[in-house]
Amino acid sequence: MAEKASGGVQSVERAFELLELITNAGGEVTLSELSSFTSLPLPTIHRLLRTLVSLGYVRQLANRRYSLGPRLIRLGEVANKQLGSLARPHLKNLVETLGESANMAVLDSEMVVYIAQVPSPHSMRMFTEVGRRAHTHDTGVGKAILAQLEDDTVRDIVTRAGMPTPTEMSIGNISDLMLELKRIRERGYSIDEQEQEIGVRCFAMAVPDAPTPMAISVSGPVSRVDEAFAERAVPLLQSAAEQISAQLNAAAAS
Amino acid sequence: MAEKASGGVQSVERAFELLELITNAGGEVTLSELSSFTSLPLPTIHRLLRTLVSLGYVRQLANRRYSLGPRLIRLGEVANKQLGSLARPHLKNLVETLGESANMAVLDSEMVVYIAQVPSPHSMRMFTEVGRRAHTHDTGVGKAILAQLEDDTVRDIVTRAGMPTPTEMSIGNISDLMLELKRIRERGYSIDEQEQEIGVRCFAMAVPDAPTPMAISVSGPVSRVDEAFAERAVPLLQSAAEQISAQLNAAAAS
DNA sequence: CGGTCAGTTTCCGTATTATGGATATTATTA
DNA sequence: TAATAATATCCATAATACGGAAACTGACCG
Known part of the structure; x- marks a missing residue:
């Protein structure tokens, strides 16, 4: 019908x-x-x-x-733990090697939700909290996820969610976003260049072949997270994303 | 059929x-x-x-x-926030005044689920995690909630959940539990006297007229949480429970 | 390397189950 | 208190979910 x-x-x-x-x-x-x-x-x-x-x-x-x-609370907690505990060792590894905060987020209809976070040892660090929702167009993880989707889907998502511009660096319209996604696809990772908060830069990469679109990222102040940092971070991000992907798609222990 | x-x-x-x-x-x-x-x-x-x-x-x-x-994560988070964010200020207030951890839990079929927790500033404190499920008969919040229910409902709940005795102080059979609930009803609050863990005492009170049975509590080591503590704590618990109740039953803003 | 088996997935006729128009009931406003 | 709008219930209808049986897949063993 x-x-x-x-x-x-x-x-x-x-x-x-x-x-x-x-x-x-x-x-x-x-x-x-x-x-x-x-x-x-x-x-x-x-x-x-x-x-x-x-x-x-x-x-x-x-x-x-x-x-x-209240009954939903427990389902959510367990689901969260499910994915988060799988990702956390990899994020921890990133933090130990790179010294900056690492995050993992999934796409949830038209927004991203952070499902795991390992803070950096620095006192000046991001305060991304698990469970927080964020827009896709102005975050590293969000853009990395969008870059994996069909153009039509992207349009649909940002139309539903809107495109606020928290800083003057944020992308504010769809055509600019599409160009940016093209660059991300070519490059293989996304950059949040102070688009969500001035002074904060973030490198993110999608987890390939994930059952739900998801991405991981490292973020920190622009002073520390620069070009040289990127050169070290990108291969590590890639390797972590691949390992998470492998685990997601692998047989689990009894 | x-x-x-x-x-x-x-x-x-x-x-x-x-x-x-x-x-x-x-x-x-x-x-x-x-x-x-x-x-x-x-x-x-x-x-x-x-x-x-x-x-x-x-x-x-x-x-x-x-x-x-992953889609369950958000539902759980929102459900949690729904109840927890309403309660948290009151719990925080309790912790600031009393110096011990404060919790809130709801009845979820035959168990209680902790939906908000504010830890005490002391280094030695409870590690109650949000989302955790616990039995009703051996926790302060659980007994406070049971005391508000019909005897038949209580019997049904503890029959379904069973009555394990984590410590030698725990109540292990229904008739003892019924006597205890009678005392709680007269007294107006419940005491977890090292029933879940040796060395831990807890005072709890039900939130009256709540849409779902729920209770709040303060807990800490027996050394600090004693008779004198109770005298200060009980009126504060009562006032917090009443305020939460009022908020729950108030019409929400547009 | 081929055969067997347990576990998983699809198919499809049946009748049980969910459906939603119409109606009763309860809150809300004037 | 009356009028109005929202919520809750009924019940005949048929569309929907159901589950027995059969096909399929991968695992294990000879």
């Missing part, structure tokens, strides 16, 4: 769609807001929510609004 | 059951393991998993095992 015969179980797809909508709406929604976002009929939404509430994945507030339930 | 006409959408319930099973199995399972846990037929499990994989909530490893997908 619809436009997509994906073969998936529709009620499950719809239930998760609702969860995502609640999340995107800032974690708290009314039933009718949901109905205006989805084009699903109200009774259907209500029934799915009822199910989710009874399971504890959604909770209903006193004002009858719906928000995410 | 089955035993439960819960009125919920079955495929959704089953999908989440699978997610929980993967989580409980440590985050990585084979299809047939799942089938042995659930009594669902293999094709059904497979179809649900396929749906979850295509949505990004489950990922399939190269060894054909299934594990939790």
Whole structure:
């Protein structure tokens, strides 16, 4: 009937769609807001929510609004650990060799989420926190991920997320971004040249063949993270990305 | 046909059951393991998993095992923040005044989950991590929550979760627990008297009228957390619990 | 190196299950 | 208190998910 015969179980797809909508709406929604976002009929939404509430994945507030339930916390924690613990040794290795903070992030619909971070030993360092969401067009990891996607997908992502320009170095329109992605594809890695914060430079590389688009990066103050740093960092980034990729696609121990 | 006409959408319930099973199995399972846990037929499990994989909530490893997908991370983070960010200022306040670690936990079916934690400034302190699950009968927050529930519900919860006794102070049977809950109801707060770990005492109080049963606590070594401490702590706990309750039940801003 | 087997995936007819229009109920506003 | 808008429930319908059976894949062993 619809436009997509994906073969998936529709009620499950719809239930998760609702969860995502609640999340995107800032974690708290009314039933009718949901109905205006989805084009699903109200009774259907209500029934799915009822199910989710009874399971504890959604909770209903006193004002009858719906928000995410506590049961999701654990799923998220475990999922996080799952990927993060796999990546952390590699990031740690980068930090030990290069002396700057290393991060890993995944694409989550139209934003990137940091899922692992190893801080640099320097006192002056980045304060990237695990779980934080960031735009794709103004971060090293974001651009590295975008460079792996189809142009149409990229356009869709930045259109949905918007293109704020936190600094005067940030890329503010799609055509500039496309040019930049072209350079990244040729070069094999991305540079965040003070695009998110003045004084901070970052080198990032996508993890190839990942089940979800993801990238790793090293970042620090421009004074330390310069051309010479890049020469040391890029091969290490590449090797780490490849190792993570291999582990992701490899058989795991029993 | 089955035993439960819960009125919920079955495929959704089953999908989440699978997610929980993967989580409980440590985050990585084979299809047939799942089938042995659930009594669902293999094709059904497979179809649900396929749906979850295509949505990004489950990922399939190269060894054909299934594990939790990155998309869950964000849902968990937001759900966490939802409750935690509301509570954190109050916990921080407790820590500043009392000098001991403060926690908040919610009931999640038959266990409690810690959703916010502010560590004490002391070097010797608890290592309660956000997202951790614990039993109800041997923790301060757990007992505070149980004391708010019907006796039948309590019985059901501890039956499902079991009653392990991590220390010789732990409560090991239901009748003792019921007596303890009676004392807690009269007193208005619960005490974890080295029931989870020798040397650790904890005072906890339920958050009244919460949409989900929840409680806050302060905990520390018995040497510091004594009778005199309790006299200072209890009124503060009460006030914090009431403030959190008020916020939970207030209408949210547009 | 070929054969066997357990585990995984796909197929497809069936009927159980989710669906959503219509309606009742409950909050909210005037 | 009445009117209005939101939320929740009912129930006949058929579309949807279901699961038995069969095909496929990779692993292990002879």
